[in-house]
Amino acid sequence: MHQNQGTASNSGAGSEELLSVLMDLRAALDEAVAGRRAAEEELRETLAAMIQHQQVGKCGNFRYNTTTGAIRGTEEVFKIFQFPAGTRGCTVEEWLAKLHEDDRDRIAQRFFEAISKGEDLRFDYRIVFADGSMKHIRCDGEPDLEHEGEVTYFGVLTDITEQRHVEEAQRAMEAELASSLRLASLGELAGSIIHEVNQPLAAISASAEACRRWMKHGTDPNHRALASLDRISEECHRAAAIVNGLKSLIQSNSIEPVAFDFSLAVQEVCSLLMGELTREDVLLVVDMARDLPPALGNRVQIQQIVMNLARNAVEAMRSVARRRVMTITTGMHEGMLSLRVADTGPGVDPADLERLFSPLFTTKAGGMGLGLPISRKIAIAHGGSLNAKSGMKSGAIFNLLLPLGENHGD
Known part of the structure; x- marks a missing residue:
């Protein structure tokens, strides 16, 4: 009788222990299920956020199997390419x-x-x-080095259409600003041009x-008349050079890059500036290197x-009482053509040297802050550079570097 009671006690204790284990297992299972549900919910949220980000950013992920040639990707990839809805794969x-x-x-x-x-995929194209x-479209892809088995690539395809439109609009705006700046400079130079052209015309008339007098009254009319005719010819060439220089400055800036005489181009600008330099009491010192190769x-x-740098130098010297000197120097520097304009x-101010090339920044009263930024953009677009530094004792120095024409780069 006592033995049966002991057995029943042991059986009850075992049941309680088993029930406790089962309850612990149930709690652990409930915790695991809750954790899995939370992980699934987080994954769904992450996937939804990724899809939303791809839709906003107009991009999508892709994978390419180099063995099968199959391309797989997210929904946004095939939406960009206007494949049928639900498409998740295609061939090359x-x-x-x-x-x-x-x-x-x-x-x-x-x-x-x-x-x-086995190189990265980096290229832009149109569809x-x-x-x-x-x-x-812009493609950015690379080999998946962590993937075992068949070699695959993964990457991102991005719709950059709007970016391209913005870039085109920006280039058009920069071209318009450059044209406006050139015309504004010509407007300010109108008096100089008239003065420069009037001088040779007056000489021609004289x-x-x-x-006429020597031909009519001179004792030796032929010799003196020929000398007068020679002067007329010289002044005509001078007037033509001034007009051609002005014409080149107001032409469209859509001309294709070609090799041209760099020294002659600089000389033409100097000729256009002579009237203004005289009125502003500025001495022009020109140091042109001989036999320079053409620029490209x-x-x-x-x-x-060149015109903008020279006119900036003239304007900068208006406030000084000392001798006003502008020096234009050409030469070669590190395999490139160089132009140096010093005043x-x-x-x-050293703190402003780099800010000079920021749009709308100006140290001049009434200045637009466009000349130097546009000039630097032009220089960079040509594969060159434009920088500024302070002079040794006074003034400022601007250095322009340009690439050589074809067959002169070696």
């Missing part, structure tokens, strides 16, 4: 068929060449749709009158830079 041929015909061969060559060498509309670029735009003005 189907992808290439979407490309602009002018880009297709180039991109196909770069694509397969990068794959064969065209049935209605004739077009998008600009020489023609002298020639847009002659009109380079003359615009004896008050100089520039």
